Amino acid sequence: MTGMENTRAHRIGEVILAVEGVSLAFGGVQALKDVSFDVREHEVRAIIGPNGAGKSSMLNVINGVYHPQQGTIRYLGREYHDMDPHEVAASGISRTFQSLALFKGMTVLDNIMAGRNLKMRTNILMQALRIGPALREEIEHREVVEGIIDFLEIQAYRKMQVGRLPYGLQKRVDLARALAMEPRVLLLDEPMAGMNLEEKQDMCRFILDVNDQFGTTIVLIEHDMGVVMDISDRLVVLDYGRKIGDGTPDEVRGNQAVIDAYLGVSH
Amino acid sequence: MKKNWPVILLCLVLATGLVLPLATGASPPGFYVEVLLGGLMAGVLYSLVALGFALIFKASGVFNFAQGAMVLFAALAVARLSEQMPFWLAIVLALAIMVVLAWLIERLVLRPLVNQEGVALLMATLGVTYFLDGFGQTVWGSDIYKIELGIAKEPVMVLEQIFQGGILVNKEDFVAAIVAAALVLGLALFFQKTPTGRALRAVADDHQAAQSIGIPLNRIWVIVWSVAGLVALVAGVIWGSKLGVQFSLSQVALKALPVVILGGFTSVTGAIVGGLIIGVGEKMAEVFLGPVLVKAFDLAGGGIENWFAYMLALLFLLVRPEGLFGEKHIDRV
Amino acid sequence: MLYRENGQFKSSYSSDQQMLPILQDRVLMIALLAIAFVAVPLFVSDYVFLSLLIPFLILTLAAIGLNLLVGYCGQISIGHAAFMAVGAYAAYNLALRIPQLNFLVVLVLAGFIAAAVGILFGVPSLRIKGLYLAVATLAAQFFMDWLFARVKWFTNYSPSGSVSPPPVELFGWVLDAPAEKYVFLLGVLVVFTLIAKNLVRSHIGREWMAMRDMDVAAEVIGIRPVYAKLTAFAVSAFFVGVAGALWGFVHLGSWEPLAFNLTLSLNLLFMIIIGGMGSLLGCYFGAAFIVALPIVLNQVPAWLGVPISTATASHLEFMIFGALIVFFLIVEPHGLARLWAIGKEKLRLWPFPH
Numbered sequence: 001m002t003g004m005e006n007t008r009a010h011r012i013g014e015v016i017l018a019v020e021g022v023s024l025a026f027g028g029v030q031a032l033k034d035v036s037f038d039v040r041e042h043e044v045r046a047i048i049g050p051n052g053a054g055k056s057s058m059l060n061v062i063n064g065v066y067h068p069q070q071g072t073i074r075y076l077g078r079e080y081h082d083m084d085p086h087e088v089a090a091s092g093i094s095r096t097f098q099s100l101a102l103f104k105g106m107t108v109l110d111n112i113m114a115g116r117n118l119k120m121r122t123n124i125l126m127q128a129l130r131i132g133p134a135l136r137e138e139i140e141h142r143e144v145v146e147g148i149i150d151f152l153e154i155q156a157y158r159k160m161q162v163g164r165l166p167y168g169l170q171k172r173v174d175l176a177r178a179l180a181m182e183p184r185v186l187l188l189d190e191p192m193a194g195m196n197l198e199e200k201q202d203m204c205r206f207i208l209d210v211n212d213q214f215g216t217t218i219v220l221i222e223h224d225m226g227v228v229m230d231i232s233d234r235l236v237v238l239d240y241g242r243k244i245g246d247g248t249p250d251e252v253r254g255n256q257a258v259i260d261a262y263l264g265v266s267h
Numbered sequence: 268m269k270k271n272w273p274v275i276l277l278c279l280v281l282a283t284g285l286v287l288p289l290a291t292g293a294s295p296p297g298f299y300v301e302v303l304l305g306g307l308m309a310g311v312l313y314s315l316v317a318l319g320f321a322l323i324f325k326a327s328g329v330f331n332f333a334q335g336a337m338v339l340f341a342a343l344a345v346a347r348l349s350e351q352m353p354f355w356l357a358i359v360l361a362l363a364i365m366v367v368l369a370w371l372i373e374r375l376v377l378r379p380l381v382n383q384e385g386v387a388l389l390m391a392t393l394g395v396t397y398f399l400d401g402f403g404q405t406v407w408g409s410d411i412y413k414i415e416l417g418i419a420k421e422p423v424m425v426l427e428q429i430f431q432g433g434i435l436v437n438k439e440d441f442v443a444a445i446v447a448a449a450l451v452l453g454l455a456l457f458f459q460k461t462p463t464g465r466a467l468r469a470v471a472d473d474h475q476a477a478q479s480i481g482i483p484l485n486r487i488w489v490i491v492w493s494v495a496g497l498v499a500l501v502a503g504v505i506w507g508s509k510l511g512v513q514f515s516l517s518q519v520a521l522k523a524l525p526v527v528i529l530g531g532f533t534s535v536t537g538a539i540v541g542g543l544i545i546g547v548g549e550k551m552a553e554v555f556l557g558p559v560l561v562k563a564f565d566l567a568g569g570g571i572e573n574w575f576a577y578m579l580a581l582l583f584l585l586v587r588p589e590g591l592f593g594e595k596h597i598d599r600v
Numbered sequence: 601m602l603y604r605e606n607g608q609f610k611s612s613y614s615s616d617q618q619m620l621p622i623l624q625d626r627v628l629m630i631a632l633l634a635i636a637f638v639a640v641p642l643f644v645s646d647y648v649f650l651s652l653l654i655p656f657l658i659l660t661l662a663a664i665g666l667n668l669l670v671g672y673c674g675q676i677s678i679g680h681a682a683f684m685a686v687g688a689y690a691a692y693n694l695a696l697r698i699p700q701l702n703f704l705v706v707l708v709l710a711g712f713i714a715a716a717v718g719i720l721f722g723v724p725s726l727r728i729k730g731l732y733l734a735v736a737t738l739a740a741q742f743f744m745d746w747l748f749a750r751v752k753w754f755t756n757y758s759p760s761g762s763v764s765p766p767p768v769e770l771f772g773w774v775l776d777a778p779a780e781k782y783v784f785l786l787g788v789l790v791v792f793t794l795i796a797k798n799l800v801r802s803h804i805g806r807e808w809m810a811m812r813d814m815d816v817a818a819e820v821i822g823i824r825p826v827y828a829k830l831t832a833f834a835v836s837a838f839f840v841g842v843a844g845a846l847w848g849f850v851h852l853g854s855w856e857p858l859a860f861n862l863t864l865s866l867n868l869l870f871m872i873i874i875g876g877m878g879s880l881l882g883c884y885f886g887a888a889f890i891v892a893l894p895i896v897l898n899q900v901p902a903w904l905g906v907p908i909s910t911a912t913a914s915h916l917e918f919m920i921f922g923a924l925i926v927f928f929l930i931v932e933p934h935g936l937a938r939l940w941a942i943g944k945e946k947l948r949l950w951p952f953p954h
Contacts, residue, residue, distance in 0.1 A: 063820055089822035101817035103810050105878065113803070114810050118822035120803040124831060127802035128795045135614065138802060142613045181821060330731045379930040389676075389731050390873060391929050393866065398922025401915040524735050566750040567761065574746050577739035581724060584736055588728050 012233060013041035016217055017093075017185055022061055022071030024054075024241075031057040032068070033241045039185070044211055044218045046228045049238035050261065055221045056098055058238065059187045062219075063095055064088040075185075090118055094178040095187035098221075100170050102162045108173050109158045112148060115180030116141040148176050152206060168199040172206075179210065186210065188220035192227060200224065204231055229253070237261070273586035281548065281579075288555045302554050303547060308440035310546020311447045312509075315502040317526035317538035318451065319495040325533045326467050326491040329377060332392040335521050336399035337496060341365055342503030343403050346412035358500070365496030366489075373488045412507075443505045450501055451539060454494070458535075467491060525580030531593020540591060545576045619797055636786055641779040649778035656891045657785040658846045663871040663883035664796050665839030670869070671877030672800060673832035674812025675725050676734045679741025680840055680868050682721075685860035686744065687714040687841025688848035689754050692765045695849075696756060703768050703849075707788075707842050714841020715834040722833025726826055741862055749857035764854035781850050788846065792839060796880055799835065808832050809878075870921060874928055876937030885936040893917060 017039040024032040031054045039045045047055045060066040062073055064085040072081045075091065094115075103111050120141065126134040149155055152172045157165060162173055171191060178186060191207065192200045208231055210216050222228050228235065229249045237245030237258045245258040252258055289299050316338060323331045331337075344364050348357035376391050458464040469477040470487045478484055526545050530537025549572050557569035583590065608623055610616040620626045644653070666680050691710035694701060701709075724736040748754050755763050768775040768784075775781050799805050807828040810818035819825060848855050867890055875886025897913050897920070932938055 065816065065820065085816070085819040086822050086824050089820060095820060097817065101814050101820070103813035103817070105813050106806070106809055110806055110809070114806045114818075114823075115821050117803050117807060117810075122802075124799070124804055124835070127804055128798050130798040130802065134802060138617060139613045142617070146613075177821060376926050376930075387929055387933065389734060390869070391926050393678075393869075394922040394925030394929070396922065397866075397918045397925065401918030401920075401922065405912065405915045405919070521738075524738065528732065528735055565752060567752050568750060570746055570750060574739065574742040577735070577742050581736050581739040584724060584728050584732055588732055 011215075012043045015039065016041040016076065017062070017219075018074040019058070019062065020072050020074060022058075022068045022073070024057055024061055024066055024068045031241055032061070032238075034071070035238065035241070035243050036071075037236045037243060037246055039217060039219055040234075041184075041217050042211070042215050043233040044207070044220070044231055045234050045236065046232035047219065047221045047236045047238060048223070048225075048228055049244075052240075053238040054241040055238055056189055057241075059095060059189055059219070059221065062088070062093065062187060089181065092182075092184040093187065094181040094183035094185075096171075096174040096178050096189055096191060098189040098193065100174050102170060102174055102177075104161075104163045106162065107159050108154065108162055108165070108176075109145065109149075111162055111173055112145045112176045112180050113141065115177040116145060118181055145176075145180060148179050151179075151209070152176050153202075168195055171195070171203070175203075175206065179214075182214075183216060185217045185219065188218060188222075190221050190223065192222060192224055200227065207231065277582055277586055281544075284556070285547070285551060288551070302550050305437075305440075306547035306550030307543060308437070308444060308546070309550060310543035311440075311444045312502065312506055312542075313523055313526050313546050314539045314542025315447050315450070315498060315505070316523035317530065317542050318454070318535065319498040319502070320523055320527045321530070321532065321535055321538040322454075322498065323491055323495050324527070325535075326470050327377065327488050329388045330392065330532070331495065332389060333372075333395040333399060334495065334499060334523065336396040336403070337365070337368070337499040338503040338506065340368070340399050340403045340503075341496065341500040342507035343407040343412065345500070345504055346507060347407045358504070361500055362497060365500055366493045369492030369496045370489050373485065373492055377488060378485065439509060443509070446501065446505065450498065451535070454498075455535065463490060522576050525576040527590070528580040529583050529590055531590025534590065534592035537590050537592035545579065548579060549575050617801070619801075633790070637783065641783055644779075646778045649782050651895065652891055653782050654778065654785060654851050656887050657782070657789050658843050658851055659868070659871065659891060660883050660887040661789050661792055661846070662840050662843035662868055663875065663887050664792065664880060665836045665843060666868045667872045667875075667877060667880070667883050668796060668799070668808070668839065669832050669836035671872055671879065671882075672805065672812065673808035673829065673836075675722075675829060675832060676730065677737040677836075677865075678734050678869055679737035679739070679744075679862070679865050680836075681844075681860040681862070681864035682737075682740045682744035683714045683718055683837040683840040684844025684847060684864065685748055686717045686837075687711060687844030688855070688860065689748055689763075690714065690841070691845035691849060692763050693754065693756075695765055699766070703770055707845055710845045711838040711842040714844070715838040718833040718837025718841075719830050722830050722837075725829045725833065738862075741865055745858065745861060748860075755857070760856070762854060762856040763848075765849050768849050775850065785846065785850060788842075792842070793880060796839070800880070804828075804831060812878075870925060872935075873925055874935055876935030877933075879935070879937035881940065882935050882937030885940070889936070893920065 015038045018036075019038070020036050022032055022035045023030070035054075035058065047058060049055055057066060061068050064080075064083045064087065067082040072079045075093070078091075080088075103114065106114070120137060122134045122137050126132070130138075149158055152175065154169060154172055154176065157169060157173075162170060165173070175188075175191065178188075188207070192203050195203065204227060207218060207220070211218050220232075232249060234248055235245065235252045236243060237252060237255075239261045244261060245252045245255045247255075289296065316334060319334045319337070320331060323329055323334070341361055341364075344361040345357050348360055351357075352360075372395060376395055377388075380388055380391055458468060466477070466482045466487055467490065469480070469482060470484065477487075522545070523542075526541040527538060528541070529544055530539070530541030552575045553569055553572045557571045560566060560571065561569060608621070610621065615621070620629055640653075662680075662684060665683075666677065669675050669677055669680075687710045690713040691706050694706045694709055695703070721737065721740040725733050728736065749761055752758075755761055768781075770784070773780075775784055800808075807818070807823045808831075810821070810823055811825060811828045811832075815825060818828070844860065848859070852859065871886030871890050872883060873886070874889055875884070876882025894913075894917055897917050898910070901913070928935055
């Protein structure tokens with residue numbers, strides 16, 4: 001494991017995404033309070049914390065699904081706090097969801113092809129007639145999607161309705177769709193929730209491969225401490241909407257506040 | 268404040284439109300008051316039908332497109348039954364029929380569809396509308412029937428001292444307004460004070476929580492639909508006595524849709540206020556705005572009433588979708 | 601045994617993505633088209649054309665339009681006949697005031713005008729959905745009803761409010777025989793079905809379906825809701841506008857303002873519910889059902905020896921419609937198209953039970 005850490009450590013680049021002083025409230029509930037941290041390019045950053053700490057809300061803010069009352073997100077030099085989700089997606093950030101947000105009425109293939117949507121350029125008229133550029137584009141993107149399907153080993157299921165697949169496979173389709181967007185930053189919301197040991201190992205492998213092969217920066221929320229400590233470069237710890245820890249797994253492991261809040265029992 | 272300005276602007280425009288005919292002297296005050304009163308009366312009747320909508324939506328989350336058909340069905344029942352028996356008996360029997368109808372709808376339509384989203388349920392109630400229309404006419408016949416309430420139909424001249432020429436007020440409308448007000452008051456008391464009413468409100472808030480404290484969901488729904496049936500009956504009798512019981516009654520009831528939009532789908536107060544606003548707005552638009560438009564665009568006649576309510580609802584939907592008194596809906600991801 | 605895909609391997613993406621990947625389906629389609637275009641005009645009576653086939657073809661086109669919006673993009677519309685009216689009146693005014701225009705050009709232009717109106721009434725869908733949107737579409741319905749009845753320019757100042765467009769003429773060939781009208785309409789429908797199928801399987805189709813299934817997730821993967829929804833309204837209105845023009849010109853011949861009223865809107869909706877939302881084949885089934893039902897209701901009692909009056913028949917029609925809507929929503933929300941698909945699945949194994 002140490003050799004791998006070294007090779008990965010030296011690939012980590014400059015800060016690509018920075019959360020600055022973000023506060024978010026719904027009605028009376030304060031979901032996030034003055035949270036700030038940064039994410040470096042090519043690294044695997046984990047956000048951990050007890051239930052209700054505001055982790056999913058944090059991803060939603062980065063995504064543009066929620067607009068924070070205070071604070072900004074800085075990404076690739078641009079500052080924003082009220083971008084729409086599709087604009088954020090267009091700038092290279094994609095994500096998966098804790099409760100799968102797959103398009104239930106479509107097949108696996110269509111779901112992943114939907115992720116290619118940002119890259120598709122032909123207009124409606126060409127699509128209606130399905131000639132020339134439109135047809136070529138469909139085939140081009142189909143090839144890319146097939147590549148992702150091979151990568152995540154879901155070839156046998158490509159024409160099935162996603163609703164009929166077992167949970168573990170649905171999670172893979174969710175990941176495939178996010179990957180289809182060719183993101184620079186990938187936000188993963190509990191990608192291993194509800195999986196057995198084998199499925200978790202597969203998912204870990206996929207995530208690390210994505211980080212290795214495509215250089216994608218990964219920000220992930222995860223509860224399984226073993227996984228988190230193994231694959232992350234750095235951690236952020238949230239509790240009741242506040243940041244209480246920030247650093248490498250070793251640093252955070254020793255942080256008393258974090259231990260008090262949550263790391264009482266190790267797996 | 269920033270988010271509220273479109274609503275305020277809209278209300279200002281409407282208020283201006285409301286007083287314009289009076290302010291510019293384009294119409295004699297007596298006539299203006301007549302139109303206003305006419306609008307209020309019509310509004311009361313809309314509110315009655317809208318009340319049925321709001322009740323069902325409040326308790327079961329279902330938008331009952333069939334409310335109009337229920338009004339017609341109830342009216343038909345009363346009209347035909349009262350041909351054979353004393354009026355009070357006809358009403359009682361009709362009420363019993365509406366309760367049975369409510370139970371059937373809950374059992375056959377709502378329960379199987381309990382897991383589908385709102386649109387499927389909306390379309391199911393559309394199906395129920397069609398079915399009730401056909402069924403009602405098969406059972407009760409499709410001529411125009413009369414309901415005799417025993418109230419004089421001729422309008423009465425009042426307030427001759429204040430307004431020149433006096434104002435024509437329809438006694439029937441007046442009685443209708445009183446009855447509607449009494450019904451609303453009764454319902455409000457029912458919801459607030461009785462255990463059943465409390466159970467209904469619990470169900471409206473959260474189905475699962477209500478079940479977990481032992482409230483029988485299905486029975487509640489039957490009660491709600493029966494109450495809606497009662498409201499439909501009252502509305503049907505009043506409308507029917509005014510217009511005669513005929514097929515177009517269910518079309519008229521469709522107008523109650525904009526009312527619940529304006530008032531908010533879950534609010535009883537909203538149904539009332541919305542009904543009054545739509546009733547007045549419609550009449551005013553038809554009487555005062557209509558001729559202006561006809562002149563300006565060389566139109567073939569008025570008929571603004573047919574769409575004014577919906578356009579108003581549309582405008583409100585754009586600036587305040589939850590209606591004046593409805594609850595805001597937050598989508599959590 | 602007959603209906604199996606065994607041995608039909610695809611070696612390129614384009615062959616995998618074609619419309620009818622299974623050979624038996626292709627053969628069936630060619631046979632069907634041959635029968636429809638050649639055999640039917642030769643052997644079918646005028647009555648069948650006028651009362652069954654011609655309305656069926658036009659209503660299928662309208663149903664496809666509505667299904668694109670409701671079934672594929674998930675935006676409810678219960679006032680869609682308003683767009684048929686726009687198409688019809690636009691075509692009428694174009695044909696009247698610019699008589700040199702080829703009828704096909706008139707149709708396409710009418711479609712574009714309907715699409716523009718569709719975009720306008722689609723704007724509310726950007727802020728509201730579900731049954732709120734349904735009420736907004738009702739506003740469109742009633743407003744259009746009023747507009748075409750009252751603004752005299754649209755009806756060319758006709759005193760009764762009704763209009764009679766000139767007969768349809770294509771490249772010198774006047775369409776007056778029912779068989780001629782049928783072939784023309786069939787051609788139009790086939791072309792439009794192809795276009796719809798292409799749209800549905802390309803990325804705009806996926807955008808629509810994504811918006812239908814989960815609009816928040818769709819936004820997160822980069823789909824712009826405004827573009828997706830408004831294009832759905834535009835394309836849907838285009839189809840429906842052309843259908844409206846055809847309905848007025850070819851089927852009705854002349855019409856009054858209330859020809860495109862709420863009843864027609866609700867019929868369109870029923871067609872796609874019964875036929876199957878999100879299925880183009882379902883549009884065919886639904887339209888066939890709605891067109892055939894009144895006729896069946898009129899004829900069957902006579903065959904059975906039980907006479908019923910036309911009034912009762914029409915009440916029965918309402919009751920059966922209503923009951924069927926509820927039935928389909930409960931039992932098979934994906935309509936006849938799903939039943940057909942299930943049938944095909946069983947056919948793959950036939951004659952074996954499993």
